[in-house]
Every structure is written in C-alpha cells, then in structure tokens.
Amino acid sequence: MTNFTLDRRSLLKGGALTLATAATMSAEELLGYAKAWAQTAPWKPEAGAKVNLLRWKRFVEAEDVAFMKIVDAFQKAFNVTVNVSNESYDDIQPKASVAANTGQGLDMVWGLYSLPFLFPNKCTDMTDVADYLGKKCGGWADSGKAYGMLGNKWIGIPVAATGGLVNYRMSAAEKAGHKEFPKDLAGFADLIKGMKKNNTPAGMALGHASGDANGWLHWALWAHGGNLIDKDNKVVINSPETAKALEYVKGLYDNFIPGTASWNDSSNNKAFLAGQLYLTVNGISIYVASKKDAPQMSADINHAHLPAGVDGKTRELHLGFPILVYNFTKFPQTCKAFTAFLLEPAQFNPWVEAAQGYLSPFLNDYQKNPIWTADPKNTPYRDVAKTANTPAGLGKMGENAAAAIADFVVVDMFANYCTGREDVKTAMASAERSAKRIFRG
C-alpha cells in the first residue's frame, strides 16, 4: 500500500471521500493521509519536537488502540515524538496541577471536566485550533464553547465528553411498572422505588467519585431549579429549590442498594456487571464491557437521559475531556497541530467508532457518525453535547467553579443529608459557606 500517498490536490478533491475511507484506513494509509495533512496544516511543528502528553487511562480498550494509531501516524508524518503516558481519572488532575505549578514535565494534558479552568493562565490560547475545527466540522455545540472558552479565548479544546446517562436493565424496569423509561422526576422516583421492592435495586454514587457522584447530583440539583451559583457567579445554593432537590435525592437514596455512600467511580460498573445492580448513572462503558463478557446481560441493557427538571428542561453534567497545552511548552506548534490532527474527520471518526459511544463529540458534524444510530442503544449518548452543562451551571466557568467541583461541595451537601449527618438547613448552610469561601472576591 506504499503507493497510497495522497498529495495535497487529491486530498482536497477527496473531500467527502476521505470521511468514507477513514473508517477503514490501514496504518500505511493513515500515514499517507497524515503526510498530506502535514503539507496543508496551518501549524508547522518545531523540528525534532518532543512532546509529553498525559491522558486518562482508557475505559474502552479499542479507543486507546485507535488513539495510539493516530499518535503513531502523527509522529511519522511530522517526524516528531509524542510520548503518551496514562493515569487513572483520579491522578490526572494532581499531576497536571503539579506540572502547571512547576512549569515542567508535561507539554499537554488530555484531562477531565474543567481542568484548563483550574489554571487558565498556564494554558496556551487555542482559539486558532478551535476556529479551524469549528469551520471544518460543522461548528461547536454551545456546551463545547462553555467547556473550552474563558471569555473570548479558548483555553482548551473539548475533545469529547462521556455521557453520564442512565444505564438500566429493561426487564427490571418493566417489572417495576415502567415499560417506557420515565420522562419526569416523579416517574423516575417511582421506578427506583419499584426496583427496590422487586429486589433489583438501583444505585448511584454518593462518595467522592469525581465522575459519577458529581454528575447525577448536579442533575438533581439543577432539575429542581437549584444552583450553586447564579449567572453572576454569586453563591445561591441555600434556597428552597435546593431543599427540594435534597428531599428528592434522599427519597432515591433510601431505595438504593446499600453502600453507595462509599462508592467511587468504578463501584457501580463492578456491581452492575456482577448482576447486583440494575440501574445506575454512568458512561457507556458498562454496556461495552457486557457486549464482550456477558452478551445476555447486554441484550437487556438500555440507556436513557435523566428525566427533565421541573421546568421541562434536561440539564446534565457530563464528564468532559478537554485537551490543554501549557504555555511553557517549547513546542506549541506541535501541540496545536496534534490537537487539530486528532479532531480531523479522518482521525476522529474511526476513533469515535472504536470508542463505541464512550466519546460523545462537541463538534456538530460528528453526531452524524453511523456509530450513534447503528445500535439504537448508543443513540442517547449522541446528544450528550445538547444536554451538557459545565460545573458552573448558570454561571461562568472559571477557576472557582473548577475548585468547587473538585472539593465536592455539592456532593458532600447531598451525602450529608442523605446519610443523616446533617439536616436540610445545616447541609445547605455548610455548602453555602464552603462555596462562598471559594467564590470570594
């Protein structure tokens, strides 16, 4: 396949064709494509650049394989080195923070949530990359902009998000009287109650699980009209709406499988796959794992968005995956070129397919990828960008909101009330106090 080296003209002519061939590109073809891309790319990597990239450790193996293929093609086409290291979800942030503080060790991080907002003045301005990709791929979803922009500047590129959606066993839901997945809060509470009665319990994390617990508890807060901060970033957590959310979550918690207060991000995956848990909020990784290891279970699994809030709108907090480039890197052009290359249709489409629904895009065109409709159980994860809110909710994303979510202010408030450690008023007052401290000045 060495004769498959696209030159610039045939690449441009290819247009739509590249998208179709992308999914089946072999390593050599990918390299040929990468070489052609290198000629036209607006970023010229520094000669002999050595880039250290830190990313989160995969949950879906095929996704990682596809990612490394892209890295490989990029290295060969540009004659640069990209060292990829992996860390678990929980260890990404401390490492990235230390690098930001010391100004060395890493050039770019593909991290979680609002990582770039924890140290915005250490991030390279990525506006040119974002504009380039937006133009090419049908524009950014609003949530993508919220996740990437500080003011008018892009401080990170939101590569994708993994949706925090309901994973449930259809048979158990049906037995609890819900053939159709409930669309409102009351129906959802009824479903959870019914499942407990049938001894097919639901469960969502209330421990310090940065992905799972933050995700569904922010949904519960927002669904009842509660917010940590208003649009001017003023703390408004102590409100009747929050009190309603607390009561609602307590009602759910009382019907959960025991032990959710100690759960971390992997606990629900384990319990679900072991057949002890029948409903939870998670990425698509449970379904993906069950397809391989427990086909019978996978036939019974389905996904749904969390029910709409009291105002009829669905606001969810998904786990965003932003990529950031430090401003102290010696190779900003290489890092930018790599980020753009990663999100080009020729790379991104096969990668999204390999991730089997684990990576939901913020760039509009990628919602057309066949992976979202080939299996209808994947479809809810396509629309993650539409329901996604940043941890700031109504407010503006910034280092304070990033600090609040990292300090589990909202999670602790719910857990304090649900486990009976504090009453509604005290739980709200403690959260208000912590939040005011973070958002001071």
Added chain:
Amino acid sequence: MSIVQASMPPQSATAELPSVWQRLRTNKNLVALWFMLPAAAFLILFLAYPLGLGIWMSFTDERIGRAGIFIGLENYEWLWSDTIFWLSVFNTLLYTLIASAIKFAIGLYLALLLNRHMPFKAMIRAIVLIPFIVPTVLSAIAFWWIYDAQFSIISWSLIKLGLIDHNINFLGDTNWARGSVIFANIWRGVPFVAITLLAGLQTVSPSLYEAATLDGATDWQRFRHITYPLLTPIIAVVMTFSVLFTFTDFQLVWALTRGGPVNATHLMATLSYQRGIISGRLGEGAAIATAMIPFLLAAIAISWFGMQRRKWQQGSDND
C-alpha cells in the same frame, strides 16, 4: 597577666598572621563543620526549605499556577470555623490514639511471643514483617476489596455461614468506615512495632531472668520488673515513630475512602491534599498541613523530655 597582653609587641601580630591560617587549617572544629556541610545543605534544601515554604504558603491565597498574595491569618481564621476541618482533626486524633494504642499492645505481645524459642523461629519472624513490606497502596487496594460494599469477602463468608443476612456497609457507614481504616492501619503498623521491640528484647541479658527465676519470680514479675523497665527506652522511640507515622498517614485512607463517607474518615493529611492539590487552593491546603505541626511537635516533645529522664533511660525509680 593583663600587663603581658598590653605589652605585646606589634610585630608579633604580623608574625601571627600565617599562624592564624595554620590554626584554622588544623582546627578540628572547622574541619568538622566542613564535613557537616553536605548533610546540612541536604537538610536545609529538602527539609527546612519546603517546610518554610509550606508555612509561608499558608499565609497566602496561592492557587495552582498562580502566585498568591499575603493574606495574614485568613486561612486559619476560615479553618477555625470550618466544621469539616475540625472533623478531620477529631478523626486524626481518634485514628492516631486508637491505632497506636492497639499497635503497641499487639506489637508487644507478638514481640514477647517471638522472643521465645520455637521451631522455624527465623521464618516466622520474617513472615510477621510481610504487612510492613507490602507497598501501602497495594495493601490498601486489597483492603478496599475486602471492605467492598458488594463484594466483601467478610460479608460473603458471614452470609454463607448464616450469621448475617445482608452485606456489612464497611466503608459506607461512618462508624464502620472509621473502624475499617483503623483496622487496616493496625494491620500495617504492627510488624514495625513488633520487630523493633523484639530487637529490644534481645538486648536484655538472659542472666537477669536466670537470677530472677532462682529467686522464684513469676512470669508476670519477670516481665514487670525486668523486661518492661529495660524496654522502656526503646518503647519510647518506637511509639514516637508509630504515632508520627499514624498521624501523618495518607495513602491508606486516600485509597480506601478518599475521606468519605461524608468526610467521616478525612484525616488532616487527606483534607490538605484534597483542598490544596485536587481543588487547587494551595494556600488553604498548606494551612491545614501546617496545623498538623503543633500536634507532631507535642508528640516529639513528650518522648524527647521523657528520654531525658533517667527513669525512662534506666527503667528504675531513682530519678
């Protein structure tokens, strides 16, 4: 004598010049100072400087990636009225007191047992060390599975035996969670206490026991009046270290519970990490870490002043 000094001829001063150098060159104290310099530099660079920096940071509002400005005692004032901080102080003290006391009791018991003559003595002594050798994070992960809300081997066994009918909520219930992390810490810390006390026991001369036996002393009397007094200095050292290690424990709790459920197992060290590194507020995290220093100094002071006393050194009442 003053006359001699006053009448010192001026030329003798100039004549002394080379001899000052000579004296400096041969001065043993100065040479010793030079020899100590690398060690001192090491201590200053890796101990004093980070400690000083941490204390300074606690008076600023520094965040990750952004230098802070001096804000005086604001971090401490905030912590003073922060219930989670006081909960972590309580947890840390509870954790340290209970774990250290039990570690001492079990460690001493094990040391006395291991000091006896028995078959495979060397092998058994080696086995006792295993919990201490296993990396903390590994043992924490093992305990995490043992305590899992759904897959706990303990719950499973008890259910199969028909003793309980549902899983024990080891890490989800506040009291169970505290007990569980303390147990894990004890499991890990006992070998250190046991082996060190065993080393102390070996230094007790057997002739003392022989003499006591001839005098008709009972087992308890021999322990109380020979073993215990002679062991006191080493007990003081071991327990100081044990308390310090336990007080500053981090890995075990972080891997097991991350301070949950509802902060019931947050130690000062884990809270400091969560606020300082995870949440990015270095100033506040540093303030929590600095707040640990008085407690640690108190622990050191107790054993330091204790060891100055002859009663502790020699185990007798003649102080």
